Amino acid sequence: MVEFYPILPNAPPAPGGAAEVGGKAWNLMRMAEAGLEVPPAFVLPTGWCARTDPDRDQDLRATLATGIAGIEAATGLGFGADRNPLTVSVRSGGAVSMPGMMDTVLDVGLNAETVLGVIRLTGNPRLAWDSYRRLIQGYAGIVSGLADAPFDALVTTALAAANTTSERGLDFRDLRRLTHAMEEAYARLAGHPFPADPYEQLAGAAGGVFRSWDSPKAVSYRQMHAIPEAAGTAVTVQTMIYGNAGGESGAGVAFTRNPATGERKLYFDFQFNVQGEDVVGGRHRMGGDERLHRVLPLVWDRLAAVSVKLEALTTDSQDFEFTVQSGRLYLLQTRCAERTPWAAVTMAVDMVEEGLITPAIALERLQGIDLKTLTRTSFAPPIPAPLATAQVASLGVATGVVALDPDAVRRFTKAGQSAILVRRETVTSDIDGIAMATGILTASGGRTSHAAVVARQLGKVCLVACPGLVIAETARSCRIGETVLAEGDSISLNGDTGDVYKGSLAVLTERPDAALTAIAAWRASDKHHHPR
């Protein structure tokens, strides 16, 4: 068994593929091999999971130390160093994805000294203390097997003391106090202090993640999905990247092609000085692509090149997450992009024309799409001046009455009226309202936020980050610029342009005729070459 595989620029991928190193590490390896900017990492293959021999623990520690030395050489950071400290994530990863079933330990390498190094490196004390307390909390449960409740209670106490309901409301002093309280709780419950030695933390974290393969929830998930018990999980140790390290840092999500129209144009949301979860969660107004172009032109250019390279590597449109730390771009993961049926048809035809895929593969990808009923809609003239222009998250046009929450959508729909869900931002519990509405309009979020992704999956028109949209829930009204709309007033959304109109506009319908002709020609040729 190979002890570990480095995930470093131009390093060859594991010969055993995803079965040997897990799906996530396999994708990272392929990106690294292609010269794409993956945070330096290494992976312990799945073979470690089954090892029970007496030398295992000693061998694991030696392997981890060698792997870390490779990351240190590649990054210039030092594991346990007080100047530019290296911190790593320790993630599980099987050949078959088991979402949420196994464990991950983040920010390994932090201690009382290195946390100050992270503050000096990033200038963000809140990030540093929050990362450290998350390490203690995660390590306590996953590695030391301590109960979650005492640590959760400390968080609850900290929230109450700071008079806030969300951990985002805690400042760096609150988080520092919370960290010290967690250190004390750990020492009391474990019977020994939280390990300050980064290598001790790493060995513990890797062992804990391997053990999570045998956790009851992982075992029952495998039984339900007929995943072989012997497969085991790999463990990936990867450099932590901080998107909130200052003005030349940030995080984003990108699509290599427009997931709503299929147009071949890099399509991304980026926000300066935030972590990736803020982008995916739609907590900030997004769409910083113009600013990124202006502030970090090299990163902007590189993203365009990365997009082309990823498609060449995977032969499909990709949805990838990236982080910029102090002006350097890193790709965190990539996967096949979700898309509307219209976009799927456009992409398939374009990719065949570009020579990226064959007509046979294109036809395979279009299975399940009802081409006979595929249409796109637009507004018929005359079209009035828009109230605002928001960002397009999902294509099409929609008219309906303003509904300010899922209950209102339900009420209007039951009365036979089309409703448009107008929200500050959507949350996962809005799913019923989104499903029933003809369109969604939000004040915040980005084209890649949850609202946008869900709306595209459900084929709903969706506009996000609408400028000037203010919602008065108690008055049951909203305002867009100077125009006040009561719940029940009509509005129209144009998912092609992002325009929002007052009133109900007439709708025209179109079909992707040119694309359908090309698809028909492939089918005819396929029958000619493979007659039944």
Place this chain on the structure above:
Amino acid sequence: MLNEAIAEMAGGAIRFGDRLCDVIGTDRTLTLLQTVLQITSDGCLAGATTALTADRVRAASAQSFGPEAARRLAIAGDHAGLLFEIACRVRDGWQEEQADARRHADRARNLAADTAPLIARLEQGRADSGPTLLAAVLAADLAALPLCRAAARTDPPQNSDRAAADRLVSLAQNWIKALGQTGQIGRDRNNLAIDDFLIAIDGVASDARLIAALSPGARTDDLRIAGAAYAAAGSLLRAHRLQALAHG
């Protein structure tokens, strides 16, 4: 014995009549007193010499006060952390609706109030001649008022305002980096900390210049004033450190 040890270790940080807990905090005061009582009791019981017991008390006192410069830098770091938190409230408030923006403005005001005790603790230190850490922190402290004013504004923010707020947060981070690195200078053999420090100070000046170059408006004007305060603080800290280096 305790008075002597404190005077020796804390230098000008504490003066006759000061309450120990006001200078080093209640927790550390309790720990120090418990430790000293333990040392002296153990010393008496074991028949230790007065000199040995005095040295042990000095060592315990040194741990409580730490080197004076490091203690003052830690206070300055906390002050910079509070300014960073206020800058974040401005930025986040300008992303939110009115009610949430008010919540951020209230929080910014409370955070600004917490800077005063830190300044008071720094002022208790020795009065150095020339540009000092205290002067730099006082200069940065002038950013708090315009930041709170910016957070409390109710007119709708423009995209350029939001860009200025983002940049101000970056500036606040560079100020934290600069203060952090100044404590590292001389600790590493390769003097990398000096370069880290100079890069951070340059970041402070660059961010302030970028904010100054943004189109005028009430909100951006507030941030421009805050940026200028930081820039002045950066100049003072740079002069302070370079002068200290010149004097070895």
